[in-house]
Amino acid sequence: MKKNLYNVRISDCLHLVGDMSTDKPWVKNYPEGTPDQLEFDPKTLVTLLDDAESEYPESPAFANFGTSINTKEVEIRSKRFAAYLQKDLGLSKGDRIALMMPNLLQYPVVIFGALRAGLIVVNVNPLYTSRELKHQLKDSGAKAIMIFENSAHILDAVFSELEIEHVIVTKIGDFLSFPKGIFMNVAVKYLKKMVPPYKLPGVIKFKDTLTRSTEDFKTVPISVNDIAFLQYTSGTTGFSKGAMLSHGNVTKNLDQFESMLMNILEDQQDIYMNALPIYHIYSLVVCVFAGYSRGALNVLITNPRDTSAFIEEMKKWPFTFFNGVNTLYESLLNHPEIKNVNFDSMKLSGCGGMATLQSTAERWYELTGKVLLEGYGLSETSPGVTVSPAYTEKFSGTVGLPIPNTEISIRDDDGNEVERGQPGEICIKGPQVMQGYWRNEEATAEAIGEDGFFKTGDIGTMDDEGFLSITDRKKDMIIVSGFNVYPNEIEDVVCMHPNIVEAASIGVPDEKTGEAVKLFVVLGGEQKLAKEEIIEYCRQNLAAYKVPKQIEFMNELPKTTVGKILRRELRE
DSSP, X not given: OOOOTTOOOHHHHHHHHOOOTTTOGGGGGSOTTOOSSOOOOOOOHHHHHHHHHHHOTTSEEEEETTEEEEHHHHHHHHHHHHHHHHHTSOOOTTOEEEEEOOSOXXXXXXXXXHHHTTOEEEEEOTTOOHHHHHHHHHHHTOSEEEEEGGGHHHHHTTGGGSOOOEEEEEOTTTTSOTTHHHHHHHIIIIISOOSOOOOOTTOEEGGGGGOSOGGGOOOOOOOTTSEEEXXXXXXXXXXXXXXXXXXXXXXXXXHHHHHHSTTTSOTTTOEEEEOSOTTSHHHXXXXXXXXXXXXXXXXXXXXXXXXXXXXXXXXXXXXXXXXEOHHHHHHHHTSGGGGGSOOTTOOEEEEOSSOOOHHHHHHHHHHHSOOEEEEEEOGGGSSEEEEOOTTOOSOOSSOOEEOTTOEEEEEXXXXXXXXXXXXXXXXXXXXXXXXXEXXXXXXXXXXXXXXXXXXXXXXXXXXTTOOEEEEEOSTTOEEETTEEEOHHHXXXXXXXXXXXXXEEEEEEEETTTEEEEEEEEEEOTTOXXXXXXXXXXXXHHSOGGGSOSEEEEOSSOOBOTTSOBOHHHHHO
């Protein structure tokens, strides 16, 4: 069993940190035994992996499509992959490798292998279009990419414009048991025709990367300050920026989470139902790394949008931890088979990524008897900032308390702290805050002040008890099914159409996705363009969740005296 490093009472620590009733009102509401300040071990993610593999070698670690692999198998395969990266591809510490795939058994193996080799992992959304993929690969300077076969055509469309040296392609059944793996590969490609044709030069089959011995792997010296991930996140300009997350950022955030959830989750006894995509830092840290470090089992759901299949998978497992976004919970609750799922083993269910509707939380509680616990985080914060305490008895609509070693300051437009309970920009300081944006000093300086506080752009309030509420989002950001969508990006793409002069986009309520994109369009001169044509154009250049659902034609857009579009008026 893992030792409880934080088994102290708050009262025992108060003399170390002073009176926190005003500066840090949240501390008094921490679960018993959770201190305000943690003493962190100087461990890297590789250290975390080594420790878990030593302590839980036989524990089932990941399961997918009825096949599971234990911790020892993960260790062997990840070291073989690391050896291939080193010996065959000639990649070295600090090189970037992009990973573009859904939740599959090979995903954590590849991440672990890349980290062991000292590489920087660039997680890529497999829903990206070629345009979006090109930007991320060019910006990161990735030398290699491992890509899901179903998405290979997206890379093919822009490959000639990139400097990618190595392309590794994986299939859905590469890690599945015989003959299921072969059948799945054939069915996906030939029966369901889910693999569009592609012609990429020098493609490496993923299975060929595992042929080396573990003895071929050479240990790489890694420090807590070395970058582990470039986690790309859209900024207010719409241009995707890579948040540099160090090994220490992530391991410290794990310790912060663990200190808030003591005595809830148990080593080697928990099953995480992991439906959120691993390419999101939230799922990667809270499920993959957290579960692996405790000897827990992650059940990986490849396509949670197939609600019927997802529910059938839920029926098979006595899961203890369930995580999702509001739209995922809604799709489950609206399915008639959800009533046949046994929730008796579930200890915790969390929700993040987008606002949780009270109606959703109430329906979930009625079904499961468990409160839906909200949290708050960002790609730039590894991701955790706040979490609702596990003792919460009723959905409150808040996103919980700041986790240990985290400072939250609510500030006005001039950077001054507002009075308690008043809205302002949420600013965060803590060991989980990113090192900065990759090769973008200007954006880094704009986001992180001289006092070390990261300016989120989110508007919120904090009550007298220290509970944080999100009252508004970044000024113009739209959140569709938990994905951040920025109007400027959509408008830039739309305005490249020869018949469109101007465009503006806003978020509008949507029952299924929380919000949807509404686009306002001004056509040039006598130009004619149907709404369907605009939507199809967007589908070709934007990820599906960014495509507008509503379109309205206008003669002109409302603007300020200096020509800035007034989205506020469009919302009204």
